[in-house]
Every structure is written in structure tokens, then in C-alpha cells.
Amino acid sequence: MFGKLFHLGIDALLISAFLAGIKRSTGLTPKLSEVPNKDIRQLLRSYLEVGEYAYDFAVVVFGRSASFERKH
16 A cells, blocks of 8 residues: 555656656646636645756756766
8 A cells, every 4th residue: 555655656756847847848837727726726836846846856966977968
């Protein structure tokens, strides 16, 4: 049971980080203004913020790694 919840949590984090990457590279983001319930809208906004944090964290970690290089 705990393993499945952990797996679902990691999957949710990866999807949120993927959406953050799309936002950073294209400017496209989910249209949260279409969500009628303000509590769910705020929950989704927080979910997307966690993905941006995870994306930023991964960029810092990969940027410090000798296994990755920046291509301009």
C-alpha cells in the first residue's frame, strides 16, 4: 500500500516537473482560470509550483554534474 502511494507521488511529481519544463521552454501553462472551484484551483497552482521547484532543483544538480554540459 505504502509503495503504491509512493509510486503515485513520484509520478505526480514527474508530471508536474514536465509541465514546468514546458512552461519554461514555451510559455504554455494550464489554464487554471477555467477551474470553477477556487480551492481546487489553488491546489492545482500549488501542485504546479512544486513541479517548478523540482525542475529548478534538477537543473542545479545537473548543472553541477560533470556528466552534463551546456550547449548554446
